[in-house]
Amino acid sequence: MPNLDLTFFAVAIPAVIFAGVSKGGFGSGVAFASSSILALILEPGQALALMLPILMVIDLATLGPFWRRWSWPDARLLLSGGVPGVALGAWLYQATDADLLRLLIGGISIAFVVWHLSQSRGWLHGFSKRLPPWAGLFAGVVTGFTSFVSHAGGPPAAVYLLSQRLTKTEFQATTVLTFWVINIAKFVPYAFLGMFSVQTMWADLLLAPFAVLGAWLGVRAHWMMSERMFFGAAYILLSLTGSKLIWDALS
Numbered sequence: 001m002p003n004l005d006l007t008f009f010a011v012a013i014p015a016v017i018f019a020g021v022s023k024g025g026f027g028s029g030v031a032f033a034s035s036s037i038l039a040l041i042l043e044p045g046q047a048l049a050l051m052l053p054i055l056m057v058i059d060l061a062t063l064g065p066f067w068r069r070w071s072w073p074d075a076r077l078l079l080s081g082g083v084p085g086v087a088l089g090a091w092l093y094q095a096t097d098a099d100l101l102r103l104l105i106g107g108i109s110i111a112f113v114v115w116h117l118s119q120s121r122g123w124l125h126g127f128s129k130r131l132p133p134w135a136g137l138f139a140g141v142v143t144g145f146t147s148f149v150s151h152a153g154g155p156p157a158a159v160y161l162l163s164q165r166l167t168k169t170e171f172q173a174t175t176v177l178t179f180w181v182i183n184i185a186k187f188v189p190y191a192f193l194g195m196f197s198v199q200t201m202w203a204d205l206l207l208a209p210f211a212v213l214g215a216w217l218g219v220r221a222h223w224m225m226s227e228r229m230f231f232g233a234a235y236i237l238l239s240l241t242g243s244k245l246i247w248d249a250l251s
Contacts, residue, residue, distance in 0.1 A: 020214015
């Protein structure tokens with residue numbers, strides 16, 4: 001059970017706002033950093049359960065501004081694989097323990113940063129042509145699975161969508177639609193697995209206004225803010241929190 005004290009809210013409020021900004025304006029790619037941050041003070045399962053309703057609130061807040069601006073063929077492919085991926089995550093979740101989840105969340109955090117740095121330094125190059133439809137289905141399965149076990153579906157979805165040469169707004173709107181559906185699909189198995197508690201729901205109610213605030217800031221930032229500045233801070237944060245989680249899991 002999360003202890004709803006000053007320390008909790010000092011960590012949770014910035015994490016929730018950060019998730020709102022990322023999902024509201026920058027394609028959800030680093031929104032899972034909020035789960036990494038919360039996992040520093042909560043059991044990983046508690047952090048995931050706390051964040052899911054928050055993510056659903058952010059989805060609703062951002063759906064309107066990007067309504068029907070998405071690439072439906074790409075969203076359809078991701079969702080066709082994403083829902084089975086959620087089912088796979090629910091099936092395997094019961095076989096995991098807290099340290100394995102810490103290791104998974106931390107590993108995904110570090111891998112995403114390394115992938116980004118490799119591209120920015122020229123060690124890896126962007127896609128020369130669009131990935132085929134089967135790659136979208138596969139990316140959807142990975143997206144659904146990683147979204148279920150760590151709310152980290154943004155990176156695999158981004159890898160596929162970046163290859164499709166979408167505009168910034170098409171990219172953002174497609175992720176909004178995709179994760180709106182995937183997060184709804186995750187709610188029932190989360191409840192069935194007993195991940196929610198009265199205390200996490202109270203925490204979600206108290207944090208919901210900050211989620212809406214973050215989403216509003218993210219939508220505005222989508223049109224105004226430098227992506228380089230935002231993601232630069234996000235990659236540093238992911239590196240620090242990911243390293244800490246891996247250390248905790250292995251020690």
